[in-house]
Amino acid sequence: MKKEKDAKGHSDLVADWERLFRVFIRPEGRASRATLIKYMDPILYGLNDFLKTHVGITEAISLKELSKGFTDTTINDHPEKKLADVITCLINEIAPYAVNVASPYFVGHMTSAIPFFMVHLKTIIAALNQNVVKLETSKVLSVVEKQVVAKIHRMIYNQKESFYREHVQNTDTTLGVFVEGGTTANLTAMWAARNAKFPPKDGFSGIESEGVAAAYHAYDVDRCVILVSRRGHYSLRKAGGVLGIGNKNVIALDTDKKNRIDLSCLKRTIDTLKREIPKTCILAIVGIAGATETGTVDPLEKLARICAENNTHFHVDAAWGGPTLFSQKYKHLLKGIHLADSVTIDGHKQFYMPMSCGMLYLKDPKTLDVIAYHANYVNRQGSVDLGIKTLSGSREANSLILDCALKIMGKKGYALLIDHGIETAAAFAKEIKRRKLFELVTPPVLNILTYRICPPAIRKKLETADIAEQREINKTLNTVNRRLQRIQREAGVSFVSRTTLLQDNNPDDAIVVLRSVIMNPMTTIAILNDILDEQEKIFTEQLKGLLE
Ligand SMILES: Cc1ncc(COP(=O)(O)O)c(C=O)c1O
Structure with a gap:
């Protein structure tokens, strides 16, 4: 290949076989090695300091400004940069504008600091590049996955030793699957629940093969519903x-005063569906163990009873709260989770794994038989190929990261993190209540809480106001809290998120709240006080006028 100048004026870099082989087999020269060591060494040995130094002055430049530098849509014919230059560019031009989610002042989302060893493990996973869709590209990783799945299954369901002996490496049964996240885990659970409700029978080969219309016809059903609280x-x-159920048939039910599913509303809804729309099939009832917005937990034992009475799949979305089971002090908060037919837990949330890792666990190891797929070249009948019963095809061996993390942390290590989160959130709630300017809107059950700026005079007004006046006041408060959150975020020192909590089905009654998720072990009550101080200052200096 001849050296030539490309559109961007680079002339010394060419794509040729010699260079290509070097990319696969040997690193580039000394300069690139020195650059790699310069940056990888701090990432591998001083991650926290590295992130503090290089990442996260996100608001120094607006996203609009930032995006102006990312408009070129051409790909060079020849190499544009050497590896050393690419890495230098990543560190200097990308990392500073990413978000330092590891900062202890970043308490707004379910993404936080991860233990440094996770980066090491992720690197090894990438280096091995196993594909656990099938045994032929993963071998030992497939059996590791079955083992770690059984470990977490035991944490949730605590079956007898003989049960785990039978299933841990059983190629016909599945105690759980690794997926990309909570979304795919929930989808997989609903997929299995749907297929189980419409199995093959005379003249009908099952919903998976014939589709929803044929299934409804075969079973004389008009519609399927999934019942979950408004916090789902x-x-x-x-x-x-x-x-194909239709998302309007995922029915959001009222919550009680503690943001848990309102059981009387659930029972009423089931009765109404049975009495007035008898051709409705209740596909699943979903309990939440750690609601995204409020961290609240539904009464799982009672939900299990209602599901059993109605012959309905009971799914628990514990994407957030699942690892609370590690804590001897707080695992009672998830009482009844073992009664669920399926449980979602995210690895990239409170297992502190890097993106992206979700999991689905099944009480009955045959549950996922109804979603099995086979192909001639892969996922053969009776094989250990893990892709047989997963939505994903090719996927990385994330289970190895979890297995190693469990060994490095132990149950107690994770329990300490859980306890810290719950107890720091409780202390934060106390502080919010103590400060007159704030109103604690949803007290923490786990480690998530919501609150808002609501000065005492306004609170007093709200107490005596009629509904129309309340709505007007809340509208102004919503503006104040929305702006407050944005100003604080743009200042770039700390971050709490915001959400809008619907009190009922009327959007006029929605209130905007600030939301804190306390999962970073380095987040202390002193830091949370700093965040409240900053919010008070922003309110007093910039927003107070809106309420006068
Ligand atoms: C309770 C709950 N379920 C499901 C999900 C979806 O998880 P993911 O974002 O990993 O797909 C989330 C994410 O925040 C969640 O909080």
Whole structure:
């Protein structure tokens, strides 16, 4: 290949076989090695300091400004940069504008600091590049996955030793699957629940093969519904859409004063459906163990009883709260989770794994038989190929990261993190209550809470106001809290998120709240006080006028 100048004026870099082989077999020269060591050494040995130094002055430049530098849509014919230059560019031009989610002042989302060893493990996973869709590209990783799945299954369901002996490496049964995240885990659970409700029978080969219309016809059904509280994650609505049920049939039920599913509303809804629309099939009832917005937990034992009475799949979305089971002090908060037919847990949330890792666990190891797929070249009948019963095809060996993390942390290590989160959130709630300017809107059950700026005079007004006046006041408060959150975020020192909590089905009654998720072990009550101080200052200096 001849050296030539390309559109961007680079002339010394060419794509040729010699260079190509070097990319696969040997690193580039000394300069690139020195650059790699310069940056990888701090990432591998001083991650926290590295992130502090290089990442996260996100608001120094607006996204609009930033995006102006990312408009070139051409790909060079020849190499544009050497590896050393690419890495230098990543560190200097990308990392500073990413978000330092590891900062202890970043308490707004379910993404936080991860232990440094996770980066090492992720690197090894990438280096091995196993594909656990099938045994032929993963071998030992497939059996490791079955083992770690059984470990977490035991944490949830605590079956007898003989049960785990029978299933841990059984190629016919599945105690759980690794997926990309909570969304895919919830979708998989609803997929299995749907297929189980419409199995093959005389003249009908099952919903998976014939589709929803034929299934409804064969079973004399008009519609399927999924019941979950208003606090349910929107991934369930996606599942309703993808599975052909229709996302409006994922019915959001009222919550009680503690943001848990209102059981009387659930019972009423079931009765109404049975009495007035008898051709409705209740596909699943979903309990939440750690609601995204409020961290609250539904009464799982009672939900299990209602599901059993109605012969309905009981799914628990514990994407967030699942690892609470590690804590001897707080595992009672998830009482009844072992009664669920299926449980979602995210690895990239409170297992502190890097993106992206979700999991689905099944009480009955045959549950996923109804979603099995085979192909001639892969996922053969009776093989250990893990792709037989997963939505994903090719996927990385994330289970190895979890297995190693469990060995490095132990149950107690994870329990300490859980306890810290719950107890720091409780202390934060106390502080919010103590400060007159704030109103604690949803007290923490786990480690998530919501609150808002609501000065005492306004609170007093709200107490005596009629509904129309309350709505007006809340509208102004919503503006104040929305702006406050944005100003604080743009200042770039700390971050709490915001959400809009619907009190009922009327959007006029929605209130905007600030949301804190306390999962970073380095987040202390002193830091949370700093965040409240900053919010008070922003309110006093910039927003107070809106309420006068
Ligand atoms: C309760 C709950 N379920 C499901 C999900 C979806 O998980 P993911 O974003 O990993 O797909 C989330 C994410 O926040 C969640 O909080």
